[in-house]
Amino acid sequence: MNRTSRATRPLIAIPARFSATTSALRYAAEVNARALVEAVYRAGGEPASMHPAEDGTEERLARFDGVLLPGGGDLAPHRYGAPDVHADVYDVDDLQDTFDLDVARAALRLGLPLLAICRGLQVVNVALGGTLEQHMDTDHRHLVHPVTIRRGSLLERAAGAEKADASCYHHQRVDRPGEGLTVTARAADGTPEGLELPGTRGWFTAVQWHPEDTAHEDPAQQGLFDALVRAAREGH
Template identity: 80%
Template sequence: MDPAVTRTHPRPLIAIPARFAATTSALRHAAEVNARALVEAVWRAGGEPVSIHPADPAAAGVAGRLARFDGVLLPGGGDLAPHRYGATDTHDSVYDVDDLQDAFDLEVARRTLDLGLPLLAICRGLQAVNVALGGSLEQDMGGPDREHRHLVHPVTIQRGTLLARATGAEKTDASCYHHQRVDRVGVGLTVTARAADGTVEGLEAPGHPGWFTAVQWHPEDTADRDPAQQGLFDALVDAAHDSG
């Protein structure tokens, strides 16, 4: 049953930064988009998903924009520019870098944590939080089979974490679509999940106020049929309701 059916309160507003799309056939122009599977997972959880425009943070205060929402979902997307975490060279596999998107997502990560708003960060979102808090990324994981791209693989989750409580699992099958991973962990963050090869698959920030968890995989890919993955969106919306 849709969780919203059993509630008398309005759906909590969940802000989701939009992604830039160069072409969209139905709209005839460049667009700002979010994945339908992501939006539907938030809706199933009882939330009201709201795409927000990635405006220049210097021109439009991000904290004030976020303050009207009950929670934030920082989604996947292209790569962060390597200079954002101090790299002087760029690997030739880095793709879809957009300076405005980077600036906005990094500021959303910082301000959401500062405000104590519930935050779920997914794939690029996890990387953005890590970089926003002083961490770095491995630009290309390499490997003969690109072990974390276009496949589902098992992930081990640390007991007692928000991630473990949200998924109700100590192991889960993660739908992965990434060629980068956390290198240096950001200040105040702890690792909550790893793949068999040691790749960081989850992060949390115990010292920050509010509910926050981040995953390197895409739970929206299988959330419609995997309760553990849908549980992440349910936990975000529950936390957003409680904070409202």
């Protein structure tokens, strides 16, 4: 249900990330990247941090106009059926995994506009039964590289381009896509860099890179946040 007038900023839920230490707050914190929040605000949205909890996710999400699943640490490999854990898997948190997976499933069920970034893409993939490669032979951390975007995809329409320079920080990638998901962008080495779910009720696209890193200066990257907020405003 669209509750947002054109004079009101659509409310965009961003699941918080746990932080053991944060300057000036003294204790552990729940955080979101400033560049991510600013990109949503610049697009005309009202970013709202969402506290990770184990129950009531769908009811809590129903008050929002859109959802942004951000980056973060790795999902526990048992979440996608892996029998062992690679030594490079890091920052696994059971509550974070449970909440993010619930958010992904609930957002898709509700038809809420959903943009998933980096870990967020992996979360949606696993939520729909897909698997991940736990550690790439050559990872994409601290790397900006070109990606090719599939023509006619929501991603291409949002970015306004069939090629983009992607700021990446990931050592995992999609192995088997989840049910119904299609790859909409790839790096030169074949790594899936975008996913979509044709036929889904709401607007949804996912990228493996971090568009917020360069959104302040790259219209193609800011276009993803603009498209999310636009879909949230329009109610689909």
